[in-house]
Amino acid sequence: MSAKTTLGIVAPKIRFREPQIEMAHGAGGKASRRLVEGLFAPILFGDSSSPLGDSAHLEINGARMAVTTDSFVVKPLQFPGGSIGELAINGTVNDLAVSGAVPQAIVVTLILESGLRTEILQAEIEAMARAAQAARVRIAGGDTKVVEHGKADGMYITTTGLGAPLAGIEIDPRSVRAGDKVLLSGPIGDHGITILLARGELDMEGDLRSDTRAVYPLVNAVLQAAGPGVRWMRDPTRGGVATSLNELARDCGLGVILFEDSVPVHDAVRGACELLGLDPLHIANEGQFLAVVAPELADAALKALQEAPGGEEARLIGEIREQPAGSVLVTTLYGGSRIVDMLVGDPLPRIC
């Protein structure tokens, strides 16, 4: 998940001064970043100035490995195109994949609500098993807690993934250079808008499905084509593409130029966003990723991505420039441009 542990190397130190936790602190945008950088990081990580990505890479028993962890609290538990169990596997294997690691094993904890129907639980256990099999990861163990009725919306799932880092691949925002190209694996916003519609709180219907899937095969296509030319990757989940690219801009100290007309967006997502006053660039995705690739290898990487199953709608959506340093500038075919910030507030709570 983007934002979660990313420690900035550009921005000045901040302190968390808010008196209490609000929904926005879990939205993956600016408030989440304030909480992580202003409260968690100073206590847990000291003065570390390394940007941490989607996964931590560390050494255990003499071997390098990647680890990532996420809790899933999506509401409702089931939605068109997926469910919490599938999301909990895919979200974690994707965090490993975009860190340049081959997903290998997952451990799972369940916090269940007393009174949860067994068939609902069983459906999610089966969804996890199917997703793990599709992603070729082994579920290696787990734990279950039960809380009183009303205390967990059915269930919360936490998954931790372990992976083997690919040799020669170094995913690090500090290796990004002006001139690098930004690739996107497919259309954005499907997951966030699907969840919003599935809640039935809006008088809106749409033929949309969550894009949840394991992206490792697509990531692998890019890595095979561009290898060490792949500087950085991320799955733009909470906070969307705009938040992930803002984090990149901050962490590399360069500007990200985004060609808005090149960003694929389904009509149903665009329509819902217009009605709600949201920007598709801020809407969460669960089956897409961004890749920054050295310019001489970008065409080959894009071609490999588009030729891989499920990558047909991949596009080159932007490039890295010296300016505006630390920011994301969105440009349109007609010459318009605007700075787009990280997600502020939480217009779509609990989408993963």
Next chain:
Amino acid sequence: MSAKTTLGIVAPKIRFREPQIEMAHGAGGKASRRLVEGLFAPILFGDSSSPLGDSAHLEINGARMAVTTDSFVVKPLQFPGGSIGELAINGTVNDLAVSGAVPQAIVVTLILESGLRTEILQAEIEAMARAAQAARVRIAGGDTKVVEHGKADGMYITTTGLGAPLAGIEIDPRSVRAGDKVLLSGPIGDHGITILLARGELDMEGDLRSDTRAVYPLVNAVLQAAGPGVRWMRDPTRGGVATSLNELARDCGLGVILFEDSVPVHDAVRGACELLGLDPLHIANEGQFLAVVAPELADAALKALQEAPGGEEARLIGEIREQPAGSVLVTTLYGGSRIVDMLVGDPLPRIC
């Protein structure tokens, strides 16, 4: 945590037929085992017949490593002797330690309730940092989600621990033999009864503190003294000593004889249990462990344990015999004896 993923090799296959989840399914006793063995294991692990312990040991990138995961939902968040943050670190490093691995790194997720006061959150982040430092593990990353007010009792914490398995140490119930001795690191029931009293629902007071601590130094003392003579270890958390030993009896197919008068129990725990009709053997511990050691090395292991700081109250509390196969028989000095089962029901919900 005991019970969580232990797949029996003795018991016949069971199916989970209960229509909904109850608090007892999270209590670590019989109901938890039915849920894991009857529903989770067949779907997630297939027909595996290997008993899984507190941690899974697997190979990533050519190196063996240990991984374990647990969610913590203890209520209240703070209690005499500890708090949820400290528990979340200690519980996980202890699961690694009793599997014969040196704890090395932890990742953490927080599910926070909207409206949670920042000072309460900060206190738990600090408690985690202190506990991690004391246990010499690095907190390598994390994730935060926020749910609506009323949905998470302040916070739930999930920790996943990674460790390096010690060479030459094989913790496996199948290696236990008749004649082996059972050691216990210290007095039982302090944690469970402390939580119960801290809730203030009972008209009882007691000068008790949770025993939460990292047991690795004590485990290491045993391993240094008895090495490969250490057959099996476990931290008797949910379900207590009786549940852990019943799992051992089932998994090794032998009988566990427990010398009741040798089991250290503080007076306050004994008194509360008598009033409540509970058996101290079923009460949760968070800073103790059981070890089964080959008979010729048991004295040396016990001596090493008692000489290590915090191990002074360790005792030899039982032995393994051929009969009663698959069960735990409690004997007293006066010649009485009784079979003690796993925990049934959930007399002490949400103690970790």
